[in-house]
Amino acid sequence: MVAYHLWLLYRIVKHPTKTVIGVNAMNRRFWVRAMMEDPGKNGVLAVQTLRNNIMASTLLASTAIMLSSLIAVLMTSGRGERSSWLVFGDRSDLTYSIKFFLILVCFLVAFLLNLQSIRYYSHASILINVPVKKISQHQRHHHLTAEYVATTVNRGSYFWSLGLRAFYFSFPLFLWIFGPFPMFLCCIALVFMLYFLDVTFQFGWAVGVIDDNNGHHKDDEESGGLASA
Numbered sequence: 001m002v003a004y005h006l007w008l009l010y011r012i013v014k015h016p017t018k019t020v021i022g023v024n025a026m027n028r029r030f031w032v033r034a035m036m037e038d039p040g041k042n043g044v045l046a047v048q049t050l051r052n053n054i055m056a057s058t059l060l061a062s063t064a065i066m067l068s069s070l071i072a073v074l075m076t077s078g079r080g081e082r083s084s085w086l087v088f089g090d091r092s093d094l095t096y097s098i099k100f101f102l103i104l105v106c107f108l109v110a111f112l113l114n115l116q117s118i119r120y121y122s123h124a125s126i127l128i129n130v131p132v133k134k135i136s137q138h139q140r141h142h143h144l145t146a147e148y149v150a151t152t153v154n155r156g157s158y159f160w161s162l163g164l165r166a167f168y169f170s171f172p173l174f175l176w177i178f179g180p181f182p183m184f185l186c187c188i189a190l191v192f193m194l195y196f197l198d199v200t201f202q203f204g205w206a207v208g209v210i211d212d213n214n215g216h217h218k219d220d221e222e223s224g225g226l227a228s229a
Contacts, residue, residue, distance in 0.1 A: 004195070028153050061110075
């Protein structure tokens with residue numbers, strides 16, 4: 001699982017158009033620009049969309065803290081009941097404590113990551129309705145403000161994705177209670193499932209679109225500079 005996510009991080013950084021996370025990040029930037037072009041018309045839609053994301057993060061955060069409480073109760077439960085479990089491997093109290101502690105840490109990390117997601121989404125719901133065109137007529141200010149809001153929205157989405165990944169990591173950790181073999185099989189199944197969910201090869205054209213947009217921006221800046229000169 002760790003090796004797969006390191007490989008996924010490399011793909012997101014080097015080849016973002018071949019990953020679902022990278023493509024969604026680009027589309028969110030386009031969406032923010034479209035919403036901020038006319039805040040009076042699109043403001044309600046933008047806030048409702050961000051509110052739905054806040055509700056999703058709130059649900060995951062509530063689930064994570066509830067499961068953390070449940071794991072804490074299991075850690076303090078009686079030792080006699082554990083001996084009857086169908087467990088392959090070490091059954092010592094120290095091993096059980098380590099396993100439950102790692103599961104507890106996993107859910108607490110998921111809770112904190114979803115809290116950060118709520119923070120960024122709440123901040124973006126205010127920024128996305130800023131009337132930039134009324135404040136400043138400079139196109140560069142509009143572009144910088146839209147980029148900042150898009151970065152804030154993407155950060156909220158990144159934290160939400162990381163919180164969801166923490167839930168994924170909890171599955172093999174939970175099966176680790178029953179031994180290393182169920183944990184190993186769960187890791188293999190999750191890697192195959194996540195590969196089909198994270199990798200895409202249908203949006204290679206996005207690189208050309210982004211290059212064209214950057215080229216147009218550069219041409220506009222150069223023409224503006226020549227005109228002012």
